[in-house]
Amino acid sequence: MLTRIFKVAAGITCMVVLLLNPVAAGAQAMGDSDLHVVSEQGLFKVAYRSSLEPVVINEMHEWTLQVFTADGEPVDDASITIAGGMPAHNHGLPTNPQVTENLGDGRYRVEGLRFHMRGDWELVLDISSGDQSDSVRIAFRL
Numbered sequence: 001m002l003t004r005i006f007k008v009a010a011g012i013t014c015m016v017v018l019l020l021n022p023v024a025a026g027a028q029a030m031g032d033s034d035l036h037v038v039s040e041q042g043l044f045k046v047a048y049r050s051s052l053e054p055v056v057i058n059e060m061h062e063w064t065l066q067v068f069t070a071d072g073e074p075v076d077d078a079s080i081t082i083a084g085g086m087p088a089h090n091h092g093l094p095t096n097p098q099v100t101e102n103l104g105d106g107r108y109r110v111e112g113l114r115f116h117m118r119g120d121w122e123l124v125l126d127i128s129s130g131d132q133s134d135s136v137r138i139a140f141r142l
Contacts, residue, residue: 039134042070044127046136050113055142057117060095063110064103067127074106075129082110084123084138097123118142 036047047066052059067075080099085092094116101109115121125136 043134
């Protein structure tokens with residue numbers, strides 16, 4: 001009986017960690033504050049960092065993205081469009097974030113981000129480079 005209670009408690013703990021921690025849920029640490037995700041078809045890896053740490057509600061800020069090929073080479077000629085929102089609430093982003101600058105070495109500045117309420121958010125990055133196109137979903141909770 002006691003063993004079963006420990007197994008249930010361990011399972012609940014794992015579920016809570018996965019729900020609250022994007023690193024545990026699939027994003028992997030790239031550095032102190034960078035996380036990365038792999039695109040849906042595996043063509044790109046994207047590292048990202050917010051200018052706000054932690055991200056807070058109702059404050060305009062920017063993110064830096066770094067796009068890599070599946071082999072880890074920086075992608076300097078990417079075209080990136082950004083969408084997203086709160087899937088559970090069935091609404092999009094309250095702003096229209098845009099890539100405003102190619103910083104070199106596969107890095108891109110995204111300006112115009114603001115999240116107006118607590119909950120589960122996602123950013124969807126549609127990335128094209130040469131003849132390759134793929135999407136990246138970045139899910140997080142505020």
